[in-house]
Amino acid sequence: MFCAASARAGMIDESGLKPWENCALCHSLDGVSRMAKFPKLAGQVPAYIEKQIRDFRTARRTNDGEQMQGMAGLIADKDIPLVAKYFGALPPPPPADPPPDGERTAGQALYHTGDPTRGLPACASCHGKDMVAQSGAPRLEAQHADYVIKQLTDFRAGARTNDPGGVMAGVAAKLSDSDIRAVGGYLAAVPRN
Secondary structure (H helix, E strand, O other), X not given: OOOOOOOOOOOOOOOOOOOOOOOHHHHOOOOOOOOOOOXXXXXXXXXXXXXXXXXXXXXXXOOHHHHHHXXXXXXXXXXXXXXXXXXXHOOOOXXXXXXXXXXXXXXXXXXXXXXXXXXXXXXXXXXXXXXXXXXXXXXXXXXXXXXXXXXXXXXXXXXXXXXXXXXXXXXXXXXXHHHXXXXXXXXXXXXXX
């Protein structure tokens, strides 16, 4: 008669793994995740990655199923900057194919200009390449369109609340579903240089 012991967490030998290798299970060692539910981390701002890890650890940020809370808890405090630096130093992800022209044009306008008539600032005013260091915002270029769409939708619905000062919640509240799709599609096709 065969009798198997039940599996327990912690049975995998993690000795010798680099601190970012557990992250690679979802985000890939090259930082270019293959599934849109996992953001592309390659070329991301290290300070932003650190903040998200810490926010997940303290449940200031949550996600569907709370997987990231558990994974972030596996990273030792001293290793959080190493993980962030590793992914931030990787070559940026390639952009996706552009969305249809009308969506691309609308997304491009919202990203670069915003919509003053609705009180919408340009996304680039915080997320632009030259602004992320001072704003603390992430780089969004070449990110999965569906990931951007999910995050904006979550900010709008109040399901994501770890933005400093509620800025993203306020911006997302003014975006329509078509605005969100347009921005996500546009950003996915823009190179992250």
